[in-house]
Every structure is written in structure tokens, then in C-alpha cells.
Amino acid sequence: MSDWKERLGMVYSTNPDFEYTTSTEEEVATLAPEKQNLRVWLDRKHRGGKTVTLVKDFVGSEADLQELGRMLKSKCGVGGSAKDGEIIAYAISEHVEFAGVHSGDATIQFPAQKLYVETVRRIKKISGQIARELNISGPFNIQYLARENEIKVIECNLRASRSFPFVSKVLKINFIDIATRIMLGLPVEKPSKNFFDFDYVGVKASQFSFNRLQKADPVIGVDMTSTGEVGCLGEDANSALLTSMLSVGMRVPKKNVLFSIGSPKQKAQMLDSARQLIAKGFNIYATLGTSKFLAEAGIPNTTVYQPSEEGTPQAIDLMREGVIEFVVSVPKDIVTDPQNDVCYHVRRAAIDLNVPLLTNARLAAAF
Secondary structure (H helix, E strand, O other), X not given: OHHHHHHOXXXXXXXXXXXXXXXOHHHHHOOOHHHHHHHHHHHHHHOOOOOOOOOOOOOOOHXXXXXXXXXXXXXXXXXXXXXXXXXXXXXEEEEEEEOOOOOOOOOEEEOOOOOOHHHHHHHHHHHHHHHHHHOOXXXXXXXXXXXXXXXXXXXXXXXXXXXXXXXXXXXXXXXXXXHHHHHOOOOOOOOOHHHHOOOOXXXXXXXXXXXXXXXXXXXXXXXXXXXXXXEEEEOOHHHHHHHHHXXXXXXXXXXXXXXXXXXXXXXXXXXXHHHHHHHOOOEEEEEXXXXXXXHHOOOOOEEEEXXXXXXXXXXXXXXHOOOOOEEEEEOOOOOOOHHHOOOHHHHHHHHHOOOOEEOOHHHHHHO
């Protein structure tokens, strides 16, 4: 298997340290210290925290996180059908969230809105090479990481993806029918390129049922947690995103929004959104660290306190009273035990009190 990947020049990482696949504390201990750190970040990012409990004593540096994060940017996917290794129909969709969110939970836009033309060209080229090498006849989907014009293959699955129905409706081309005809040996024709020229955008938003899961931390990550999805069309990406989010139960706040953002980088991602909210007359409430960060950036806000902190007003009390109408609570990248995260109780209260909640900085900024 590795021979054809090398022949196509497919490399999963430019850093050989990322090629280790250790999964136990004993295996990690055999690596050099710098590789132990990299392994911890990889496990935490890609395995939903399952390995963190085994390697929790190994703490990586900020440089390790930045090196791994260099490629953890945009995530996109190709779904399509091929016959005897030749791609017959395909669709390239893009995640609104950065990589690290399961494709079943991600908010997906089609056609891709922020990928460079060269990136799209490379994705098509590599997808075609993979289809030929595997001699695919039937449906397939390939997941990619993309940063600028650099792309990495995450995986290739020889099955229909969950985005098949979505892109079929957006394109008005029945991908399942094409795949079925191929597998039955019936004749198929490539769709005309004119089908890919349309003046609207489709966005698929996921539906969650955290209100039925007592004490569950309502965050999205590498493990799929959604229980449904809605696809909507709009004349541009913003209108399609808004419609899809409203369709899965999100509500637009009237006056007051709570920010509780984890890392400095995530806080910085929300600055423009915070300024826009203030400009539109909204009031921003923020937990201690976020409040200080916003104030230093010149953004007026009201400080609120977590249940574990002394002081008033308490964030959860304001939610109960109906003062806070919308919550943006983004956890730090790494959370080994959600219930030990001080922000967990605010997120959980938002679910239990039916207050709209977003836990992803990029999705919140887009919304």
C-alpha cells in the first residue's frame, strides 16, 4: 500500500516525527522527549482525547502545538463516483470549522468558498490519481487538510459519504444513482460542466441532541455527536449559513451575548465579531479572562463570573433570568476531563436552559 502512495508523492506530514503511531504510555516512553510531546498533541487532536489519559504526564510545549497546528487549518472533502478508476462525478465541499471537527458534525459549504483555485486544482488531480491507483468503480470520498496551497490526504473511503445527498441536491445531480449504475455495470455519462456553474451556495448545518444527554459537555470535536442535519441554499455563503443555522434551532440574540473563549488565539479570532456586535448595539458579557482580553482590545464588556468563582453577576444566574440570550463558549484545544473545565458548567447550563450555544470560534465568527 505504501508503494503507490510514495509513487504518487502522497505524504501525510512533512515532519517525520508525526509518523509515530504510539497509543500507550509505555510506547510513548520509548520515544525521545521531543517526540513524546508531538505524540501527545497528535493523540489529543486526532483521537478525541482517548489517549490523553494514558500519556497525561507528558506535556508538550507551545512550539509543539504550533508545529502541529500549522497544518490543522481548513478541512475539505471530495465525494464522487468513479468507473474503472476514472472519476465520473465529483463535488468538493469545505468545512466552515477548522480541521479537528468530525465531518459528520461540521458545518459544510458547497461549493467551497475559501479554497484557492490552485488548491482546488491539486485536490482534483490527487483525487484522480487515487481513483486510478485503486481502480475505483463506485462511490468514494476523500478527506483533505488544506493550508494555502499545501494539501494533505487524511483518508479515502470506498463508500458514499454523508454529504452525498447534500451535494446531490445542491448540484441537482443524483450521485447515488450514478454510483449505483456503475456498480451494476450500467452505462453512465459524465455530467456536463455546466451543471457546476450555479449562482447560489449550499450550507449543511448539524443538529445536536445534547439536551437529552445529561451532564454531557456540548462541544464538537473528532468524535461525531450530531443526530441530524439540515441543508439550505442561499444567494451567498452568509445567507445560506444563517438559514441553515436557524433551521437547526439556533436563534439570533436581541441584545445580550456571553463570550467565554479559551486560548488567546481563539479570543483573537472573535475580536472582529465582538466589534461588529458592539457596533450593532449589542451588549457583551464575558468571563474573567475573556473580559480582560476584550477590554485591552478596546471592546466594552461586562464581566461575569463562573460558578467556581466568587463575585457577581454570575453567568448562569443571568442565563436563568433571561438576560443572556446567546452563549459563545469555546474550550481550549485540549480538555482531558470536561467537568474539570471551569467553562463546562456555563456550556451545560446553556443547553439545560435552552440558551443558544456555539462552541467553535470559527463557526461563531461566521454566524
